[in-house]
Amino acid sequence: MAAVKIIVDGDACPVKNEIITIARMYAVPVCMVASFDHRLPQIEDVEMVQVDRSSQSADMFIANKVKAGDLVITQDFGLACLAIxxxxxxxxxxxxxxxxxxIDHLLERRAESAKRRRQGLRTKGPRALTDEDRKKFQQNLTKLLLEKQEKHEV
Known part of the structure; x- marks a missing residue:
């Protein structure tokens, strides 16, 4: 099996630094993908991909790039479904x-929220990312990479 790669939906990703730090600890390559509207700075040892401004360009690039065993980091349920x-x-x-x-439940919930918005109703957006959320992200990413390392997939 090919080594794992972390592919990040970089549009508005609040945990880029955490991803890079942890990936370096495990020598896992990282590819950050974002539209030109979300300019990514060049970072050593991180592949930065800028795609056009259309609404799904980053998601489609990632969906086409991802391979079995890779790790996709995103908030987009549709992209997550394609990666799964x-x-x-x-x-x-x-x-x-x-x-x-x-994923089915999450997609259904997203569709229901979209339907409510089309009807003129208000829906809640995601809550603000907390320090506890960041810690949970770091722990779970580390756990996944450790498990892959133990299976010699990293």
Missing amino acids: AKHALTLSFRGEAYTNDN
């Missing part, structure tokens, strides 16, 4: 794993 279908691991910016067991 390719047998990739997926994590949210809060460290929550997207899996076959929970």
Whole structure:
């Protein structure tokens, strides 16, 4: 099996530094993908990919790049679903794993919220990222990479 790669939906990702720090500890390559509207600075040892401004460009680039065993980090349920279908691991910016067991429910909830907004109703956005969320993300990313290392996939 090829070595794992971390592919990040970099548009508005609040845990970029945490990803890079942990990935370096395990010598795992990182690819950050963002639209030109979310300019990414060049970072040593991190592949930075800028895609056009259309609404799904970053997601489509990632969906086409991801391979089985890779780790995709995103808040987008649709992208997570595509990554799961390719047998990739997926994590949210809060460290929550997207899996076959929970993705259908998350997609249904997203569709229901979109329907409510089309009806003129207000829906809540995501809550602010807390220090506890960052810690959970770091712990879960570290745990995933440790498990892959033990299986000699890193």
